Amino acid sequence: MTGGHRRILVVEDDPETAGQLVDSLTTSGYQVDLATTGNEALSRGVASDYAVITIDRMLPDIDGITVMRQLRDDGIAAPVLIVSALGEVDDRVRGLRAGGDDYLVKPFSFVELLARVEALGRRSDTIVKETVLRVGDLAIDLMSRTASRHGKAIQLFPKEFQLLEYLVRNEGRVVSRAMLLQHVWDLHFDPSTNIIDVYVGRVRRKVDGQQAYPLIHTVRGIGYCLRAPG
């Protein structure tokens, strides 16, 4: 993440939620602006250049979706994370179709929110051009869809490779189980079992088993993080 572009606009009308959001984002090193109404969001949105904008669906004056459309019409390209208590799938699809980049259902954990904001923020400032990604001694070839550690090939099923690729692309950032389901399996619901953990467990055995150091780390209560030591 490049410095100087860690400014976030939070659009949220509930004072307590807004306070918690601002606190946790500030603690993570972001510079946070808060808008409590749709109109305020519109004026702030065009006035500054934000890395990420989070918008609540239910605002006192204008609907969050309308705010987002208006911002897009005004040429604001910053990624938008829609935050809503309206969690059902149709609603989610409507939000994404209207120009949202990600969708988070209330109630959510702040770690999950941070993970998603991180992922969105990176999307806006880094474009990966290489076809081979490296983390420590792990290399994954996006063209041949193969992975290796210390030059030794790792046998992966297609979905396992996708999962590893997603972790590598988010190197150093926490990735939640829901994000994995969404990006690797295109599933927008929680199968409410430990199925993801078991799956990641197998990938981890293939990637980290009998290696000098582990790359895939469990982050308690949220998900996983892939990073090289040091």
Next chain:
Amino acid sequence: MLLAKTLKSSTFKLALIAIGTFGVIVSAIFSYVYLSTSAYVRGRSDRAIMTEYLSLQGAYERSGRDGLAALIQQRIADRSFAGNVYLLVDPSLAPLAGNLEAWPSTAAAARGWTEFRAAEQPPGAANRPLLRAMLETFPNGERLLVGSDIGDLDRFTDRIKIAVILGIALIFVLAGVASILVTRRTVGRIESINATSRAIMFSGLDKRIPLRGTHDEWDRVAENLNLMLDRIETLMGEVKQVSDNVAHDLRTPLTRMRGRLEKAYHGPRIDADDQSLIGDTIADLDAVLRIFSSLTRIAQIEAQARKGAFRTVNLVEITSEVVELYDAAAEQDGTRLTIIGDSEVLVSGDRDLIFDAIANLVDNAIKHGRAGGEVVVANETIDGQPVVSIADDGPGIPIDQCEHVFKRFYRLEQSRYTPGNGLGLSLVAAVARLHGARIELLDNAPGLKLRLWFAVPTG
């Protein structure tokens, strides 16, 4: 009470309108019959009198007054002319011949028709007979009256008149009574439906509309309403069951959380304890939220809000993805998870929901199947119908529990301690219903084989 309702009912009002219209038409027809009958009878009698008059006038012209008088005497004597009256008078109205005592005082006109009552009353008759006659005044002042007793005709037309009036009255009365009876029957049936509805509003869904066993349209209406009530009662029962279960399943973790927080609130702050307490509380909250979102998800699927997202999807692709996702879990459990069958089985549906349903079934099969056993997912087309089946070799489901396992929060006694919230199969059932798919539970001897029979995709 019922009579008042009958008289106020719309059926009865309609019947009245029908009776009114019908009555006017019938009265018009009967009046026409009466008028034309009496005109016909009159006309016949008038023609007979005219014929007789013409022949008498001829006799007068041929043979003068005496010839006519003779003919009149002859006619009076002749029984076949009985009922006719004749009178020939001189200019001073003194009778010359005939069977009338005197020239009637009402017959002042020189010629033409007249009606009058006879001077004397025959024995046994109610009135003096009514007579109708043709008058003629000859050039020399002598006058002739030829007529006939029309009392019979009069009585005949009177009788017709009475018959007509009675007939009309009878029709009105019968129609009125019939419409009251019919309306009363209708109102009675509607009232029994109303009474049941009121009883249901006041006391509960256990009342049913009584059937009369006539298998008529009213019985059919009542039968259908009763079936609807059965369905509502079942649903209400399920809702009650579900809310009881929700209350139970939510209360348990909520109570735990409350207890924990209370203990921490009153106790001293100890970092390590606090952290594990908070961690446990968050885990419990997440479980509550998961139950909550599963419930809303099932409710949304049951509301059939997502038919718009239906596409033609390949069951094999979906099941392969599910199997791949659960492969690791199966491996961990020591279960062999395999997929067999065709390479393309197309259905029309929502990919996410079908994925969710099959994922739940595979998850169940791995969890409730035999440890170290085998789970087989098969895609096939049976009799043209797309079918996906999930089979395990575990303990299966007891036959008497089969109908319950799709209920929300229902858990078999044997799986009370396996992780899960009892909502999985409810979701599968909801998804199946939305897709018009049938669920079949088979004995896999040993184990359970669950088949999802999808509808044949259209287009």
